[in-house]
Amino acid sequence: MKCAICRRKLVVIEDVPANVCENCGEKYFSAKVSKEIDKLLESDVKVKEN
Numbered sequence: 001m002k003c004a005i006c007r008r009k010l011v012v013i014e015d016v017p018a019n020v021c022e023n024c025g026e027k028y029f030s031a032k033v034s035k036e037i038d039k040l041l042e043s044d045v046k047v048k049e050n
């Protein structure tokens with residue numbers, strides 16, 4: 001997997017299912033993690049509405 005911005009190789013962050021570009025610092029989460037983050041954001045919004 002390569003950075004979409006600068007095309008450098010991504011490095012894996014330990015203990016986190018994500019990759020980060022060592023050149024520009026752009027972070028890439030897996031699709032699964034992105035969904036989990038969406039869930040957290042959605043639940044947070046619902047709590048605020050209540």
Ligand SMILES: [Zn+2]
Pocket residue numbers: 003004005006007008021022023024025026
């Ligand atoms: Zn980059």
